Amino acid sequence: MPARKRMIITGVSSGIGLAVAAEALRLGWHVEGIGRNAPTLLTEHSRGAFTRCDLSDRASLKGLSLVSDQSFDLTVLVNNAGTLGPVKPSYKASWEEIDHCITLNTSSAMLLSAKFLSEVTGEKQIYFTGSGAAAYAIEGWSAYCASKAAVHMYAEVLAKEHPGNRIHAFMPGKVNTPMQAEIRATSTEDFPDVVHFVEEFESGNLVLPETVASTLLRVVEMEAEIPVIFSISNYTT
Numbered sequence: 001m002p003a004r005k006r007m008i009i010t011g012v013s014s015g016i017g018l019a020v021a022a023e024a025l026r027l028g029w030h031v032e033g034i035g036r037n038a039p040t041l042l043t044e045h046s047r048g049a050f051t052r053c054d055l056s057d058r059a060s061l062k063g064l065s066l067v068s069d070q071s072f073d074l075t076v077l078v079n080n081a082g083t084l085g086p087v088k089p090s091y092k093a094s095w096e097e098i099d100h101c102i103t104l105n106t107s108s109a110m111l112l113s114a115k116f117l118s119e120v121t122g123e124k125q126i127y128f129t130g131s132g133a134a135a136y137a138i139e140g141w142s143a144y145c146a147s148k149a150a151v152h153m154y155a156e157v158l159a160k161e162h163p164g165n166r167i168h169a170f171m172p173g174k175v176n177t178p179m180q181a182e183i184r185a186t187s188t189e190d191f192p193d194v195v196h197f198v199e200e201f202e203s204g205n206l207v208l209p210e211t212v213a214s215t216l217l218r219v220v221e222m223e224a225e226i227p228v229i230f231s232i233s234n235y236t237t
């Protein structure tokens with residue numbers, strides 16, 4: 001009998017999360033999305049499901065259950081939901097803006113992973129959508145860079161604590177999603193490097209979300225050991 005595989009993905013309404021959900025369904029996985037907005041891809045598919053949850057809201061997150069009434073050979077959690085957060089000089093970012101960015105990008109992914117490891121049985125893997133911004137200081141992106149640096153380090157710690165589970169954060173590159181459109185719409189005053197992001201887009205250099213998705217699904221099935229933090233481009237064929 002073929003293995004029964006379940007993938008839980010946060011932030012599935014657009015961009016990378018939606019593409020990963022589509023690819024996983026195509027490959028026969030059961031796919032459960034978590035987020036604020038449900039894609040019809042999941043609500044109308046026999047192997048799809050969706051749970052509404054604002055991951056920046058602690059009470060909603062606490063109420064989530066990751067237990068399944070079906071049994072699976074493998075369950076994968078993809079912590080993907082995220083925000084660019086305040087794009088402005090760091091001294092102008094408010095408590096609320098910083099708190100929202102760190103809560104959504106970092107704390108919710110940490111809490112969901114802990115819940116996943118304690119509630120879900122069978123073979124488990126966790127992936128975090130990390131970022132090159134975790135290791136590269138970008139003027140105007142202080143909260144985002146800090147949130148993703150924390151995610152990378154959290155993945156490293158989790159991987160050490162759970163050597164029997166595959167736990168990774170991946171850097172997808174600059175991907176053609178609504179988040180990149182949001183970046184291009186910022187001002188040079190708030191984000192001095194915006195012109196390079198516009199150039200990359202206009203030159204057709206952005207990675208397709210579908211490429212990230214197919215590569216991630218291949219990595220999930222790979223036998224070979226890979227670094228805890230990896231670039232999608234290193235495994236794209």
Ligand SMILES: NC(=O)c1ccc[n+]([C@@H]2O[C@H](COP(=O)([O-])OP(=O)(O)OC[C@H]3O[C@@H](n4cnc5c(N)ncnc54)[C@H](OP(=O)(O)O)[C@@H]3O)[C@@H](O)[C@H]2O)c1
Pocket residue numbers: 010011012013014015016017034035036037053054055056057080081082083084104129130131132171172173174175176177178179180
């Ligand atoms: N695009 C890039 O170049 C790039 C590069 C490096 C890393 N990333 C990371 O990739 C991930 C996905 O981003 P994307 O580029 O695909 O952009 P996107 O299309 O804007 O996706 C963001 C996802 O997060 C969800 N989300 C936002 N706020 C949420 C909340 N409060 N609760 C639950 N879900 C929420 C959004 O859904 P709703 O708005 O419907 O709730 C959406 O599905 C993010 O973690 C981002 O930091 C992107």
